Amino acid sequence: xxxxxxxxxxxxxxxxxxRGAELARRVIASRGTSDVxxxxxxxxxxxxxxxxxxxxxxxxDPRAATIRVNLAALEQSRQxxxxxxxxxxxxxLARMIVAHELGHLFDMREGSASSRNRKEDAARELMAxxxxxxxxxxxxxxNCYERLWRSV
Ligand SMILES: [Zn+2]
Numbered sequence: 001x002x003x004x005x006x007x008x009x010x011x012x013x014x015x016x017x018x019r020g021a022e023l024a025r026r027v028i029a030s031r032g033t034s035d036v037x038x039x040x041x042x043x044x045x046x047x048x049x050x051x052x053x054x055x056x057x058x059x060x061d062p063r064a065a066t067i068r069v070n071l072a073a074l075e076q077s078r079q080x081x082x083x084x085x086x087x088x089x090x091x092x093l094a095r096m097i098v099a100h101e102l103g104h105l106f107d108m109r110e111g112s113a114s115s116r117n118r119k120e121d122a123a124r125e126l127m128a129x130x131x132x133x134x135x136x137x138x139x140x141x142x143n144c145y146e147r148l149w150r151s152v
Contacts, residue, residue, distance in 0.1 A: 016123040020103060020130025027106055027135070034135050036098040040067060043105060047098060049074075058097035060104045067101040069094055096132055103131030
């Protein structure tokens with residue numbers, strides 16, 4: 001019997017979730033911390049704060065060994081806090097962004113091959129979200145915050 005597309009999509013999502021959770025567990029165990037800034041320091045990665053249009057909230061540049069955090073996202077978070085519709089403080093959002101990018105970093109450093117197609121890209125994103133959620137013990141679905149900033 002052949003699987004329906006939705007079944008295999010579900011499997012891929014579950015796999016990415018599990019991979020992200022396991023990666024977070026391994027990183028915490030081997031590095032002895034879940035502090036994103038300490039993890040970045042140990043991984044010899046710089047964290048820089050820059051401003052660019054809100055198409056992404058953060059980026060990991062492996063060649064420059066740099067994680068970039070979008071100041072526009074932190075600014076938006078600050079405004080929402082002031083308006084009383086906050087879902088994360090700017091500090092928490094910065095930690096979430098760095099955690100997500102660290103997910104990509106550790107994934108790559110464990111030898112994960114680069115994506116060949118959109119499905120693999122999507123799985124990689126889910127994995128990084130799951131990594132961040134497990135690292136920071138965030139109780140909501142991993143790509144929830146992405147949806148929030150995209151909905152602006
Ligand atoms: Zn990502």
